[in-house]
Structure formats: C-alpha cells, structure tokens
Amino acid sequence: MKIAAAVIVGSALASSAQSKPTADERYPYNGPDVPIGDWVDKTVEGSGKGFPRLVEPPAVKPAKANPSNNINVISLSYAGNGVNIHYQTPFGLGASPSVAWGTSAGSLTSIATGSSRSYDRTPPCSRVAVTQCSQFYHDVQIRNLSPDTTYYYKIPAANGTTASEVLSFKTAREAGSKRAFTVAVLNDMGYTNAGGTFRELNRALDEGVAFAWHGGDISYADDWFSGILPCASDWPVCYNGTGSELPGGVTPDYETPLPAGEVPNQGGPRGGDMSVLYESNWDLWQQWINGISMKVPYMVLPGNHEAACAEFDGPGQLLASYLNRNEPNSTSPKSNKLTYYSCPPSQRNYTAYQHRFRMPGRESGGVTNFWYSFDYGLAHFISFNGETDYPYSPEWPFARDVRGGESTPKENETFITDSGPFGAVDGSIYTKESYEQYRWLEKDLASVDREKTPWVIAMSHRPMYSSQVSAYQKNMRDAFEGLFLKYGVDAYLSGHIHWYERTFPLGNNGTIDKAAIINNNTYRTNPGKSITHIINGMAGNIESHSTLSKGQSPLNITCVLDQSHYGFSKLTIHNETVLTWSFVKGSDGSSGDDFTLVKKGSGSGSRNSTMTSQSGIAATDKTTGTSISTAAAGGITTVTEVVNSYTTYCPGSTTFTQGPRTYVVSEATTLTITDCPCTLTHTKSLPSAGISSAVISGNRTAAPSGNAPDKTEGGSSLAHLTSGGQQPAPAGPTSSPVGAAGTTASVLVAQGGRVGADASLVGFVALAAAAAALM
Structure with missing residues (x-):
C-alpha cells in the first residue's frame, strides 16, 4: 500500500520530550499492497488447500451473530492507589469509555469514565473480522481504592458492543504489608514454543499470583514473515489456537483455508499483506492472553520487538526490496537498505505498544509505558526502558543519525528501529545525566522507604551481564549499574537472550561477590557491593532458544544456565528478609531452578537479629x-x-x-x-x-572457590566482559562457598x-x- 508523505512539525525522534505516540512521515511509505502469498507463489488464486486461519476468542462474546462492534481485549494494570481497566474495540464507542464497579458483584453502583485513543492502523478494522481486530483503545482509572481488596466491574455496551460479564480484580497491598505474595515474571513471549508457558501461567493464576510482569518482547508481531505458525507435521512445536470460532455473519473468506501457497499466518481475507499480519499478530496475542490480563494486572515494559515492523534484512536485501519498492521475492543492491520509513507509519516508534497498554508512568512520575514504578507489600518494583533514552541505547533517536550540520537525517541515514527519546534530553545525548529516564530513576530509588519496602527489584528488557556477551551490556552497565549499586537494588531481572541464566552476585564490572554466596542456591544481599542478575528470556517464541556456540563454555559469573526449556518464573516475597525465585518449566510445571535471596534482619544486623x-x-x-x-x-x-x-x-x-x-x-x-x-x-x-559445569539443560556451574583470582575484597575480576572476551566456568567440582568461607x-x-x-x-x-x- 502507498501512503502519501505527511510533514509534521518537530520530529518524534528529536532530542526532546516526546511521550505522545507519534511517527515521523517526512518521507513516503512505498511498501506492499499485495498478499504475502503472491511473494511465495504467484500462481495462487485462492485454491483453498492451505492451513486454516488462526483465531482467538474475544474478551466478550458477542450477543448476536453479526456484531458491528465488540470488546476484544481487556487488560488490567496498577494505577497509583487504584487500577486501570484497558479495553479494545475495532470501532469507536460514540461516548467516553466507562466502567461500572463496586465491592459486591450484585451492586455495581459506582461509575468511572476515562478516555479513548486510536492510531491509523494499517489496515483499518473495517477490512478485518470484527471480533479479531482492535483499533480503538480505552482506558478507565478507578482511583482511591482500599488496598488488598476485591472489587467487581462491568464494561457496559456502547455503539454496538456487547456488555462484559461481571469481572473482578484485587487491588495491590499497601506498602509495608507483611503478607507473602508471588509474582509471575516472564519475558520474550510470542505464540510458537509458548504453549506450555501459557498453560503454566494460567495454573499460577489459579494458585493466586498477585500480578504478571512481562519484561518486553510481547507477541513478536514484527516477526510477521515467520509469524504465527499453526501445527503441521513438519513443525510440531507450534501454536494451534485455543479452538475459538468466529461468530456468524463475517466474510466467507475467513472460513476458507488459506490458498495453498501462502505463508500459514493469520491475516486478512486473502491471507493478508505484511501490514495486516503485523497488526493481526498483536490482536491475536492479546486475545490469547485475555484470560490472564483481565483477571490480574498485566504489567509490561518495552523490548526491541515492539519498536517497528521489522529489525533486520536477509541476504540480497530481500525485505528491503519488498518494503521499500513493493517488489516481492526480489533482491536489490546494498544501497537499498531498511530505513525508519520502510515500515508503515503505524508500525514505527513503538506506536502499537504505546496504545495497547497503559502503565502507571504518570502516577509514578515516569513516562507512560516506558518507565514507572509501584509498591506492592514489602517490595518496590521498577520497570525501565533498556531500549531507548540512555547513551548508546540499542534503539536510538534521529539525533544519532544526523551528519554534518543537519537538523534531521536523510531517509537513507536512518535505521528501521530508530525510536524515541520518550523523555526529555537536557544536554548531550552521550551523557547519561542528560536523560529524563536516568534522573527519574535516581529520584525514584532515593525515595524508596526501605522500612516499608525493604526489597527493591528492577527490570528492563536487556541484561547487563550474560555468558552470551554483547556490546549493549556494557552500555547498560555504564548507564544504570552505578545507580543500582548506590541504592542497594536487590535483584535485576531481564530477558532478550532466549534462555534462563542466573549469575552469582555481581559487583561493579562483573566482580563476583563471594561474601554474598551462601551456596549455589542461596545468596545474601550485600547493598552497595553486589546485585543478583537473572535472565528470564525463555517464555517461548518463533525465534526459539538462544544457545552457546559450539565449544563455548559459560562464563564464571554464571551459576545456572538452561538453554533447553521454555517457561516463566515465580518471584515470592516471604517477608522482610526472604525472597525466593523458581523457574517453572512450561513442559510439565516442574522446577528448573530454585533460588533464595536473604537479607540481614531488621534489628542490629548481628546473629541475634530477629526476622x-x-x-x-x-x-x-x-x-x-x-x-x-x-x-x-x-x-x-x-x-x-x-x-x-x-x-x-x-x-x-x-x-x-x-x-x-x-x-x-x-x-x-x-x-x-x-x-x-x-x-x-x-x-x-x-x-x-560438586555440581557439573558442563553445558547441559538446566546447567549449574560450581560456585567460585577460594582460589579464584581476586581483584577486590571477596571477589573475582571479570574485566574480560568490558573487552568482549569470555572466561569459562571452573572445570569440575569446587568446595561450597559456605565451606570455603569456613562458616x-x-x-x-x-x-x-x-x-x-x-x-x-x-x-x-x-x-x-x-x-x-x-x-
């Protein structure tokens, strides 16, 4: 499809505050207006011999067979001392969105109203089945609620939608509440390879998890060419839907299998062009997760897969030929590269992500869905943006693309994932203190009341350390590690690498803090000295697992590495001094790793302390x-x-x-x-x-022995991480850290x-x- 150029005043990617979802359109989009199937096989004429289209049930089942509008997605999130109820429809409501609510399911006497947003979705929902498409996004906050209390709510009918059933949510516990609670933590979840994770998440919901915390890479909509693969004999690990059926009255094309040559993804009436698939991937995933997000708050933060319609090209600029020139199954010279303008405007600059969720950025002084914090019981949770808004971020603003005396870059000087900044930049883009996110993060950490919330847990999408070393990790450390050590952050969670990895407690520049190791499964916090890092990127997606290269061993910072199992993790705050973590395998719900983090008691800190x-x-x-x-x-x-x-x-x-x-x-x-x-x-x-250090599923490496090289007191130097090198884990068993310490x-x-x-x-x-x- 071709979109005329539009000039906007000021760029969404300039070095100034731009939290509003906008996209620069100075150059036209000249991408495809043909089904992907024509790329695969130009002889396809709708023979109807291919895979069935994938559908998911909407949040609200329509009351009639031929709905003209419908509530397809419902998602909860915390909002200060209340909650936000987010819901999505294909068309507008004709009025402000509202929710009826109360403390009794039979007496919803209070009404809260909110606001709606939309973006120029490509294509519009008028071309997609009503119950499988979202284009209008509604947010209603219910404020000043009592903590740890169950409330009931109902979304009324409007402009053709069917009213929801009476649903419920439970508010967050007030800061300082001493009752134990569990959080479901996940990262990097699409559809393919995620069926087991989805099943175990629902089981955890039944067991009473307080909320879900998803650290980026949500739906993998940008993997549209691989997309969502239904089950086939040659792809047994797949996504097969949940057996939903479309209501009556929709176009017959939706009931007809895809033409035999087309890529087996959900799409429009003929399988869909790229733009249909990107948006429909989002729709399908959100409707799949409805059973969780409409029952407990589903807290999210940005990953790299939310930035744009794609990330990388293949050999011969195959994708650039398609997106830039509308030439399917074609190659082109390297000068035809993917740029910011290769994607339709609605698929740039985190546009879908900014509309499809509503996080408490405003309530916590942060910025929308990009950085925010909240308290729950004895813990303070921080979500921040590891993709943009700090020096040398992996996705960056136009200010890093400009050459010479330019004020904005030329089209061919941009990159497809250029994004942000979403907060103000007051000074050089290469100085961390210039960024609003950094200043917010320091202010937020400094204001934590450790008497009420002794536990501080931070998460962004990308790790600072891993046995899979990458340059972005040093940039992350340079930007944020000093703050986390200064203010005693207890654990840093991430994903991005598609495996499970737990490090030993690490100080500045990857120094192993042996004084904080009780044994391989128990660490003590050591504020100002070390942080526990966990990479939790194994929820499952079309890109499968990350693995070490042949002959490569884990670094000596790594205690546990699992490259084989999908799943998610449970974080449980038991009290002021005990946190436990469990990696739940999606295959059977068994544990892939159990870990305990302990603090000193609330008294004198001596052995006589009580907890x-x-x-x-x-x-x-x-x-x-x-x-x-x-x-x-x-x-x-x-x-x-x-x-x-x-x-x-x-x-x-x-x-x-x-x-x-x-x-x-x-x-x-x-x-x-x-x-x-x-x-x-x-x-x-x-x-x-005596734990093997071989690279196997669920690998555990031995704790560092007392003979490890020391650079600082109680630690082992990992200077190689700054130079891109790697150091293997100790070969063979070593003595327990507890025994080694003589304790x-x-x-x-x-x-x-x-x-x-x-x-x-x-x-x-x-x-x-x-x-x-x-x-």
Whole structure:
C-alpha cells in the first residue's frame, strides 16, 4: 500500500520530550499492497488447500451473530492507589469509555469514565473480522481504592458492543504489608514454543499470583514473515489456537483455508499483506492472553520487538526490496537498505505498544509505558526502558543519525528501529545525566522507604551481564549499574537472550561477590557491593532458544544456565528478609531452578537479629543464659542449644536429637518440633558443591572457590566482559562457598505458634533466617 508523505512539525525522534505516540512521515511509505502469498507463489488464486486461519476468542462474546462492534481485549494494570481497566474495540464507542464497579458483584453502583485513543492502523478494522481486530483503545482509572481488596466491574455496551460479564480484580497491598505474595515474571513471549508457558501461567493464576510482569518482547508481531505458525507435521512445536470460532455473519473468506501457497499466518481475507499480519499478530496475542490480563494486572515494559515492523534484512536485501519498492521475492543492491520509513507509519516508534497498554508512568512520575514504578507489600518494583533514552541505547533517536550540520537525517541515514527519546534530553545525548529516564530513576530509588519496602527489584528488557556477551551490556552497565549499586537494588531481572541464566552476585564490572554466596542456591544481599542478575528470556517464541556456540563454555559469573526449556518464573516475597525465585518449566510445571535471596534482619544486623516471617518471629535464641556448645570433628559439626521454637529448614543433611527423639532431615526438608522450649542437639555436615559445569539443560556451574583470582575484597575480576572476551566456568567440582568461607551454619529456630495456611513457605523462611544469623 502507498501512503502519501505527511510533514509534521518537530520530529518524534528529536532530542526532546516526546511521550505522545507519534511517527515521523517526512518521507513516503512505498511498501506492499499485495498478499504475502503472491511473494511465495504467484500462481495462487485462492485454491483453498492451505492451513486454516488462526483465531482467538474475544474478551466478550458477542450477543448476536453479526456484531458491528465488540470488546476484544481487556487488560488490567496498577494505577497509583487504584487500577486501570484497558479495553479494545475495532470501532469507536460514540461516548467516553466507562466502567461500572463496586465491592459486591450484585451492586455495581459506582461509575468511572476515562478516555479513548486510536492510531491509523494499517489496515483499518473495517477490512478485518470484527471480533479479531482492535483499533480503538480505552482506558478507565478507578482511583482511591482500599488496598488488598476485591472489587467487581462491568464494561457496559456502547455503539454496538456487547456488555462484559461481571469481572473482578484485587487491588495491590499497601506498602509495608507483611503478607507473602508471588509474582509471575516472564519475558520474550510470542505464540510458537509458548504453549506450555501459557498453560503454566494460567495454573499460577489459579494458585493466586498477585500480578504478571512481562519484561518486553510481547507477541513478536514484527516477526510477521515467520509469524504465527499453526501445527503441521513438519513443525510440531507450534501454536494451534485455543479452538475459538468466529461468530456468524463475517466474510466467507475467513472460513476458507488459506490458498495453498501462502505463508500459514493469520491475516486478512486473502491471507493478508505484511501490514495486516503485523497488526493481526498483536490482536491475536492479546486475545490469547485475555484470560490472564483481565483477571490480574498485566504489567509490561518495552523490548526491541515492539519498536517497528521489522529489525533486520536477509541476504540480497530481500525485505528491503519488498518494503521499500513493493517488489516481492526480489533482491536489490546494498544501497537499498531498511530505513525508519520502510515500515508503515503505524508500525514505527513503538506506536502499537504505546496504545495497547497503559502503565502507571504518570502516577509514578515516569513516562507512560516506558518507565514507572509501584509498591506492592514489602517490595518496590521498577520497570525501565533498556531500549531507548540512555547513551548508546540499542534503539536510538534521529539525533544519532544526523551528519554534518543537519537538523534531521536523510531517509537513507536512518535505521528501521530508530525510536524515541520518550523523555526529555537536557544536554548531550552521550551523557547519561542528560536523560529524563536516568534522573527519574535516581529520584525514584532515593525515595524508596526501605522500612516499608525493604526489597527493591528492577527490570528492563536487556541484561547487563550474560555468558552470551554483547556490546549493549556494557552500555547498560555504564548507564544504570552505578545507580543500582548506590541504592542497594536487590535483584535485576531481564530477558532478550532466549534462555534462563542466573549469575552469582555481581559487583561493579562483573566482580563476583563471594561474601554474598551462601551456596549455589542461596545468596545474601550485600547493598552497595553486589546485585543478583537473572535472565528470564525463555517464555517461548518463533525465534526459539538462544544457545552457546559450539565449544563455548559459560562464563564464571554464571551459576545456572538452561538453554533447553521454555517457561516463566515465580518471584515470592516471604517477608522482610526472604525472597525466593523458581523457574517453572512450561513442559510439565516442574522446577528448573530454585533460588533464595536473604537479607540481614531488621534489628542490629548481628546473629541475634530477629526476622518477622509468615510463621511468626524466626530466629535462633541466643539470649543471655542460653546454653550453647559447639564441637567439630571429621567434618561433622555438633551444636547443642536451647530453642524457643519448632521449625527448621536444613540446606544439607542433618540429624537432630531432642531427648529420646532423633530426627533425620534431608536436603530441602522442613522439620517441625512442637514441644518447646527444649534443648536440641543437632549434627550437621555442610553440603558439597560438586555440581557439573558442563553445558547441559538446566546447567549449574560450581560456585567460585577460594582460589579464584581476586581483584577486590571477596571477589573475582571479570574485566574480560568490558573487552568482549569470555572466561569459562571452573572445570569440575569446587568446595561450597559456605565451606570455603569456613562458616558453620546454625539452623533456624522459629518462635511462636503452629504454622498456618502458609506452611509451604516456612522452609524457605527458615533457611533465610539461618543464613541471616550468619551475617
């Protein structure tokens, strides 16, 4: 299709504040107006022998067979002390969007109104089935709600839509609430290879996750040529839809299989040109995820796949020939390259991403969906933009494209993913302090009340460290690592690399903080010294897994690396001192990695500190007058102590003797003793860290031994990361970081009454308290 050139005043990609979704149109779009099938096979004439089109059920089932409008997507998000209800329709509502709500499903007496937005979608929904297309995006905020409370809501009918059923949501817990909660964390999720992740996400929803946090690369709409592949004998790992059927009255072409030569994607009446596929990929994915996003807040942040209609070209400039010259199945010289103007205007500059979600940027002083923060219970969550708005970002503004004395670049000087900035840039684009995002991030971190929210978790799309080394990682570190260390960020989460990877605690420039390693599955926080990094990019998409090159080994910063399994992760905040993380495999729901992060207690920070937990006050009683004796022989440590509680978790095999009773506790087992106070004698053999460093599925590398080269106190230098080199993990088993440090872990004893409904958490809570006692 051909779009006439339009001149806009000021560029969306100039170095000034531009959070409004806009695209520069100084040069015309001259791309295709033919079905992709004609590229694949020009003899196709609608023979009807190909794959069926993929459809997904809309959020609201139409009340009649031939709807003229419909609510296709519903998505929740946090908005200050309330929620935002986002919904999407193919056509306008004829009035301001509204939501009826209340604290009872039978009494929705309050009405909230909001606003609508739209963009010049290519093609418009008038050419697509009503229940499979979104072009109008509505946002209604319900404010000043009570925390941790269930509310009910209903979206009324308007301009031909069918009213929704009565739905519900639960508000965020207020900052400082001490009850445990779990978050579903995912990155890099399309359709293909993501079926298992989708199934396990829904199971987690049934188990009560508070919200989902998706760290970019949402739907893979820009992979439109590969797109969404339905199941076939030659592609068994695929996306086959959820069995939805279109309502009656739509064009018969939607009920007819694709012509035999066409690429098997969802598209328009004839399979669709590129523009149909890009927007329809978004539509299909959002409707697929409705069952999650309309029940719990679905918090998102930007990735590289949201920037534009495509990223890279193939051999012979095949894609540039198609998009720039409307020449399918053709090659061209290198001078015909993909530029910012190769995509239709509606598929540039994160336009779809900016319309299809509504995050609390305004409520937290950030910028729309690009950077924001919010509190939930004992944690402060930060979403920020790793794609634009910092020096040498992987997607950049026109200001980096200009040559000589130009004010704006020429068409052939631009890149297809040019984007932003979305905040103000006051100064040089090569100075991090010039960027509004950086200044916001420092202000946000400085304002965190660590008494209320002791845990601070940050996420953007791209990692700062990985065994798959890339230049952008150093740029990320240069921009943000110093702030995170300065303000004691506990964990940094990312994706982008399509595998699961957990590092050891890392300080500035990749220095391994051995002092923060209790064992391979338990770290302690060390504010100002180190951060735990987790790459969580394995949700599943058409691009499959990332893998190490043949002969390449993980770097010594990597503790766990899984290149084989898809899935997502659960982050659980248990209390002020215990955070656990579990990688949930999409294949069967089993665990691919379990990890615990612990903090010092809220008291003096000594071994006598007590920690509030789900099961009461967890501590080892070492008050004055308590009899404690310790003896060690043959690698076995025997401890006798008076305890005032009954629950303990052991990181290794341990034998407990209490009077005539003997308890043998194996690894990762919880022991409960009820008749306390008592005298407890336990023998303990510290666990071995003999874990293979071979590159296998779910690979775990051994913790760094005491012989690792030191550059700073308690750490190993990783200067090679700044020069692009790599260092393999230690070959073979090494001693446990705990043993290497010469520390004997005392078991936790938890005071108080019997564990209640959250007994499943007590093992992690107890382990954390034991670890904290060593600090």
